[in-house]
Amino acid sequence: MVKYVYLIPIFPFLAFWLNILLGKQLGRLSAWIAIGASLLSTILTFGIFFGMVTANVHNYTCSLGSWISINGQTLSLGILVDNLTLMMLSVVTVVGTLIQIYSVGYMSTDIRFTRYFAYISLFMASMLALVLVDDLLMLYIFWEGVGLCSCLLIAFWHEKPAAAAAGVKAFITTRIGDTGLLIGILILLASGHSLRFTDLGAVQGSEVLMTVAALLIFLGAMGKSAQFPLHVWLPDAMEGPTAISALIHAATMVAAGVYLVARSYVFFIDHPLALHTIAVIGAISAVMAASIACTANDIKRILAYSTISQLGLMMLALGVGGYVAGTFHLMTHAFFKALLFLGAGSVIHAVHTQDIHQMGGLLHRMKVTGITFIIGALALAGVGPLSGFWSKDEIFIALWQSGHPVLFAVAVLTSFLTAFYMARVIFVAFLGISRRQQQIHESPLVMTIPLIILAFFAVFLGFLGAPWCINGAFQHFISPAMHEVIHMNWGMVILSSILSLTAITLAYLIFVKGFRLPSSGEQYFVCFYKLIENKYYIDEIHEKIFIKPFHQLCSLFKKFDCMYIDGVIHAVATVTAVMASYIRRWQTGRIENYLFYQICGIFILLMVISGKLCRIF
Amino acid sequence: MSVVVFYFLAFCIGASAVLSVTVRDVFHSAIWLTLTLLSIACLYFYLDAGFLGVIQILVYVGGIMTLFVFAIMLTARIGDRSIQQTNRQLWPGLLISAGAFTIMLKIILSGPWANLITLNPGIDLKVVGRALLTQYVLPFEFISIILLAALVGAIVIGKVKE
């Protein structure tokens, strides 16, 4: 079974070409082609999954042929299937398929229905291929592919200037990271290393250079996973269709950065500085994004910042050696965040606004959406025993064991904030009184069924990694070398439970009961609030440091071209022309002048030769 | 005696040539040119080239000068005495022609002429005629074609177009 693994990305890829070339003729059928393709991939994935698990095979590699040779190395398109791959494949195919089904309802009225499904198929193909390939360069190739799809889908409603700008911004920002990744790959290539993930552990070379390579590879991951300071594109990316936000900007593509770090973990682990950087960047992103999420009013942006924050947590976990914790959170997060986004999409679909203050009381109008959203929110908030609870616990444990008190505190603070802002969304948007007069309907079945399925995962997926349930199946699965028995860490369970409950209570007090800080404290608080509300002015700083100078540089170059280079050219031309304008006055057009010159010439000739002639005579 | 004849002819040629380019009236200038050409014809006779002298009179004095006179008469007003006949490069022109004359004179006078001369006892017209129609028939025919072309060309150019 596993030898057919290369077919997994092929199905969506074919669906892409079918949809893009025959878009008009297919009409609504295109959606089912895309869904069919990804269903086939899903089935194949699970076939392989169970095939490998039952056969107790943890590793499968094969080469599909050589691609190019550089520096004496032949780079081939190879496939690596191990348990991490299998996990990612399952997440991508399941979430992808569900979201595509959801999209049929969500995008039903859109005029570019077929193109949407074409892009999403291309995304699925690239993402699945990204997960499957076995070396860094190939990963880079598909990495760019998913970036492109992300850009195209963010700008899907390109008539909105904001969407178009966001698409461009997303691609360029991630491209900055990707370029780092490319240079990192080049460093490895230049020092003669194999780019295969399986060989990365054996990389040798100058410590500094290799650390730089690791950091550059992480830069790629930072771009894709929207880590500080390259996170600015992700909130803007919410201009795209919500289903896309769910699929690409929450569940799969943004997790690719985490996947990359996890995939080349053997390489990072040899370079502590790089690993440490990952942890710090992750921590900064986590707490920064979580605090911004507390003040945002756009439901999608709240979720977007929450995504940044959660990805930060995963990076943090990976950075302190919590490989299992990071990947576990990656998996659970994919499901509940997709659920949250789809729920938000369902809400937006119904109320046509994204501002949570204009919603309210939605739970009564949209029962399924409301309940599933609350499940997702609780999972994200880390309320037990939903899936987020278990994965967050893993992270806490990893941090605790690593012995970095500051990082641990950051993680605690982040999860407190997470619970707080999710509770805020629920209290403001779903509970309370309705602020809208218009009739609000529940979304159609094609949208709610994926919600229900995802909610199911959000509730139960965590048990895979829960210590007392099937003995930490996930931990043993993702890290087959680990044999120790996983124990329940009751301290952490209590800590995180208290944390989320406190946060929710606090949110309840503020947003339902209208509790306010004493005025003296408020004064102090306003400044801070303003800073957060403006997202720490990071966008503005980017604008000042990068974008403006870039534009100025461009204008400067243009001016340089026109004024200096062309100026020199024109100066040469002008000098020639001026000289010519004098010289050409000799050309009077009068025959007698010409004759005069001619005779002068003859005269001079005579003068010259006369002496000689005389001598001859 | 013959020396006197030659210098007289030379004087006639020189003086009338100078006059033909200096007198104000174009018509007079044509008359002076006629005198120059006639004197040159006489010089030809003097130099034992009687046939050439006859041709000179026939073609130049009889043909070309007539044309000149016609041309002068056809182009009205140009013979008017009040019109400036020289252009702005009078002095440079004079200078350069005088200079050319001087320098050529210098070259000529330095030449070893005495050694060259082997006087021809007299040229038979028959010899000229035979040479013209045998050895030099190609240039001869060429000249006739040029003349024909000039004839046709003159008619074409001179024709008044409707």
Next chain:
Amino acid sequence: MPNLLTIIIFFPLLGGLLISLIPRRNESIIRLTAVLFNVMTLGVVGVLCTLFDRTSSAVQFLESVPWIPDIGINYIVGVDGISLGLVFLTALLGLLAALATTSITKSVKEYFILYQILMTGMLGTFLALDLVLFYIFWETVLIPMFFLIGIWGGQRREYAAWKFFFYTLAGSFVMLLAIIAIYFLVTPHTFNMLEITSLAPHLNNNFQCVLFLMFFLSFAVKIPVFPFHTWLPDAHVEAPTPVSVILAGVLLKMGAYGLLRICVPYFPYALDYFAFSLGVLGAVNLIYGACAAFVQTDFKKMIAYSSVSHMGFVLLGVAAMNSTGLNGSLLEMFNHGIITGGMFLLVGVLYDRAHTREMTAFGGLSSTMPRYAFFLTIMALASFGLPGLSGFVGEFLSIAGIYFTFPWLAALSSIGLIMVVALFLTIIRKVLWGRPQSAVHWPDMGFDEMILLCPLVLITLGVGFYPEIILQFQRQAINLLVRMS
């Protein structure tokens, strides 16, 4: 077929002669003849590609006939891995540009006669193996190009034509001097490029440097290298669409080809000496071109400047002096021909409809002209080097090559990579996205326009997925080049 290359070179000229015999009122017959001849040229080139022995690094199909024996000038033509791809590119773009002449309505006959001469010049340049012959073909390209821009161009065509002409001519004269110099410097005196390949490297170092610079100057104008690039935006913008295609697709490659054919193998010491400067110029080209393109308001000018940027990769590849870089350089030349050719065709498609090239006049074409959007998107993506499309492979190899030699330059150039992305995404955003700016509904691309772009898109995809289809032809020749330098 013993005289395959001679047939390839002079076949277009024969077409030109034939066209000159057709009365000018039979425009359609003239067009048909031109297209037919170009199809046949492409066919012969196709035969050449199949007969070409890709396992050999030697020059193949060599023909050598004494031409002016008194001063040692021979008619020598031959093809190897370096020129083969470019010959194919020339023949292909030649055919497409001959097909894309619907916008040419003025003096069609003269246009095609000049065009056919141009084709002969370009093919000859790539195939000539005698320096004088090379120079003659090189100049042969210049004159028809001057008229093609100056007569059939846009508003400022005369300015552009003169600028192009003088820039290139100035370069060519220096090259002529260098050719004469090299003739007298090598013993035995020869113009035979293959013989010089083994003789020139023994020259004294100073001579090498001077000659290198002289040749480089001439090629730098053609490539064009900053700061000799300002003819390019003008010429490209003013030239009619098919001429722009040829100009960007083939003419720029002549300079880079010269670099690979003459500068690299002849002057190894000088190359080594100047490699870093060359790399810096490449990086400057890359960044400067992208930046200057970014702020243009004229669509065609943007593409033109992006060519400057892309030629930076070619320079970087050459500066790398290793097989990766040179392979990348050559591949990038081929790819750039295909991609920019397509880009200019697409600009032409839009210009035919809008009669303007101002970016502000466009917008929202993605909804009104979906097919156009498809082609433009693919070409733009290939242009900025999206993996999976051809542009990436060449760029990656060039950057990798330069990294192996000068790591910091690669880091600097990578800034250019980001800028190029910004540039092409901005093009996509301004042209394809947003709300339609024009009240007039332009029709989408017709079959005749798509048929021109399809081969380019297919090649782009093909090379992107499996670069070996081009690399296999050039590998041996590049290896030889690396061994020599």
Next chain:
Amino acid sequence: MIPLEHIVVLSVFLLSVGIYGVLTQRNAIRFLISIELILNAANINLIAFNKYLSTPDGLGQVFALLVVGVAAAASVVGLVLIIAIYRLKKSVFTDDFNLLKW
């Protein structure tokens, strides 16, 4: 017999006068007159050399004859041109025409 160089000097003088005329006269007819002078200067030389240097076949005379023919043709065409341009511009003065300019 007078020395040959005297005849040559005469011809050179005629030539110089002709050159002077060509350079300074603005009337196109006088222009042609000057040209005739130059041609005759050449002819005098041809005849004189024919006489003084022994050329049995009369080469000088043959050429003088040819020169006369050419001179005739030239002056015919020249005069017709003058008339034609006079008809067009009502002038025969060479400095009124600068059609050759640039």
